[in-house]
Amino acid sequence: MTPMQKIKAAFFDIDGTLLSFATRRVPASAARALQGMRDAGLRLFIASGRPPMYLTPLQKELDFRFDGYVLTNGQCCTDADGVPFYNQPLPAASVPALLRWLEEHPDVVCTFCEADYVYDNRHSEAVNARCRAAGMGLPDHPVEDPARALTRVTYQLNAYMPPDLDAPFAAAVPGFKAVRWNDVFADIIPADGGKTEGMARMLARFGLTPAEAIAFGDGGNDMEMLRAAGIGVAMGNAAPAVQAAANYVTASVDEDGIWKAARHFHLLG
Numbered sequence: 586m587t588p589m590q591k592i593k594a595a596f597f598d599i600d601g602t603l604l605s606f607a608t609r610r611v612p613a614s615a616a617r618a619l620q621g622m623r624d625a626g627l628r629l630f631i632a633s634g635r636p637p638m639y640l641t642p643l644q645k646e647l648d649f650r651f652d653g654y655v656l657t658n659g660q661c662c663t664d665a666d667g668v669p670f671y672n673q674p675l676p677a678a679s680v681p682a683l684l685r686w687l688e689e690h691p692d693v694v695c696t697f698c699e700a701d702y703v704y705d706n707r708h709s710e711a712v713n714a715r716c717r718a719a720g721m722g723l724p725d726h727p728v729e730d731p732a733r734a735l736t737r738v739t740y741q742l743n744a745y746m747p748p749d750l751d752a753p754f755a756a757a758v759p760g761f762k763a764v765r766w767n768d769v770f771a772d773i774i775p776a777d778g779g780k781t782e783g784m785a786r787m788l789a790r791f792g793l794t795p796a797e798a799i800a801f802g803d804g805g806n807d808m809e810m811l812r813a814a815g816i817g818v819a820m821g822n823a824a825p826a827v828q829a830a831a832n833y834v835t836a837s838v839d840e841d842g843i844w845k846a847a848r849h850f851h852l853l854g
Contacts, residue, residue, distance in 0.1 A: 591797065592850065593626070593793055594627060594629070594630065594788060594798040595622055595629050595798065595799045595800070595852070596655065596780075596784055596787075596798060596800040596810065596814065597630070597631055597801050597843075598634075599633040600633070600634075600804075601803035602802055602807075602838060602843070603643070603801075604646070605838050607839055612838065612839065612844075614844035615841075617844060618844040621852070621853035621854050622847060624854025625852055625853060626854070628652045628793070629651050629652055630651055630653045631651050631655060632659070632780050632783065632784060632800065632802075633656055633658075635656060636656060636657050636699070636700070636703060637700055638700075638702070638703065640656070650665055651665060652665055653787050654667070655780060655787055656783075658741060658772050658774045658778065658779055658780050658806055659673075659774070659782045659783025660673045660774055660775065660778055661783075662786050669700075670786075672738075673740075673778050673782070674739060674740050675739050675741070675761060676760035676761070676775060677735075677738075678760070680734045682757060682759065683742075684731055684732060684735075685757075686758055687706055690746070691707075692711065693744060694708065694724050695742050695745070696726060697742055698740055698742065699737055699738060700738070700740065703726050705724050705726045705727070705729075706731040707728060708724075708728060716769060719769050721767075724743065724745060740774075741772055742761075742772070743772060744770060745769060748765060748771075760775060760776050761773050761774070761775065762775070762776045764779060764805060766804040766805055766806050767804070772806050779806075780807065781795075781809040781812075784810055784814070785813075795814055798814045798815055799815065799816040799850065799852070800813075800814035800817050800818065801846065803819065803822055803838070804827065805826065807823075807830075809830075811832075812830050816832050817830065817831040818832070818833050818846045819833070819835070820834075820835060820836075820842050821834060821836045821837035821840060822838055822842075833846065
């Protein structure tokens with residue numbers, strides 16, 4: 586950060602960044618850091634792969650009012666009250682190709698994320714076993730015919746497939762791309778979408794630029810955002826590739842990483 590740059594906004598991923606995988610809680614130090622940055626005059630935003638309907642648990646846990654929310658990896662942006670001002674769904678013209686691909690890969694569980702409804706195309710004990718081994722929650726949503734996506738607006742998919750299927754999937758389904766959170770599943774979003782796009786839309790709303798933002802993340806879907814921000818901070822629990830994309834690596838979420846980075850960059854009021 587040069588002397589000419591002043592950080593005026595902060596973006597936070599949720600899972601593995603604000604929210605501990607081990608405790609499923611937001612550390613007290615992270616809550617103090619948020620209040621300290623608010624007191625210092627920063628605008629504070631969420632930037633998550635979660636769809637809007639999955640924000641409620643965090644809001645109950647944290648009891649903190651953010652200035653806005655970048656959701657479904659940048660495809661849905663809302664104001665502080667949850668009112669949308671930017672939406673970019675998956676391209677409807679490519680949904681038939683998606684349905685064909687899923688028929689050809691019957692072992693892939695795919696979660697479809699609409700604005701206020703989430704469903705799976707099927708359930709699979711093999712996928713559940715991989716999720717348990719990774720310490721993750723299971724894709725346990727209502728099962729619907731994925732042909733529903735032909736008539737409903739879908740913002741994101743969570744495809745439970747190995748990394749070696751990412752490139753073949755993108756080739757078979759034009760207009761979609763995979764941004765991988767871990768080896769168990771990938772978030773599927775529009776090819777020209779992502780948290781970086783959502784962050785830019787949010788900042789423009791407040792008359793700010795990415796150079797004036799600091800971003801915190803731990804997953805593969807955070808890498809572009811960390812590179813785009815004036816300061817990109819990777820959590821200590823992030824994979825090596827994510828840490829390499831950041832300007833700074835802080836401690837893990839369970840070791841007061843948010844607080845320590847905020848102190849390091851003198852962002853606390």
